[in-house]
Amino acid sequence: MVTRSGGRPLDVLESICHVQTRPAPVMPNRRLLTSLGLILAVFVASLLPALATLNASLIEYLGIVWWAVLLRLLPGGIVD
Numbered sequence: 640m641v642t643r644s645g646g647r648p649l650d651v652l653e654s655i656c657h658v659q660t661r662p663a664p665v666m667p668n669r670r671l672l673t674s675l676g677l678i679l680a681v682f683v684a685s686l687l688p689a690l691a692t693l694n695a696s697l698i699e700y701l702g703i704v705w706w707a708v709l710l711r712l713l714p715g716g717i718v719d
Contacts, residue, residue: 685694 685697
């Protein structure tokens with residue numbers, strides 16, 4: 640029988656709910672790392688003077704789609 644420090648017995652739910660467990664470490668998956676690497680590579684490449692047109696088109700594209708991305712994130716945040 641499991642008892643408290645004062646000697647009183649614990650009920651089953653109380654003994655189960657107060658078990659100290661370590662949280663699982665957060666490990667980014669391969670798809671996330673690949674996506675972040677690709678975004679970083681495009682960003683760094685767009686800063687090169689030879690690829691100035693890429694930078695201009697990237698900024699124009701982001702100017703067009705930023706509202707759609709935020710509109711999609713809003714319902715996801717509300718659902719969570």
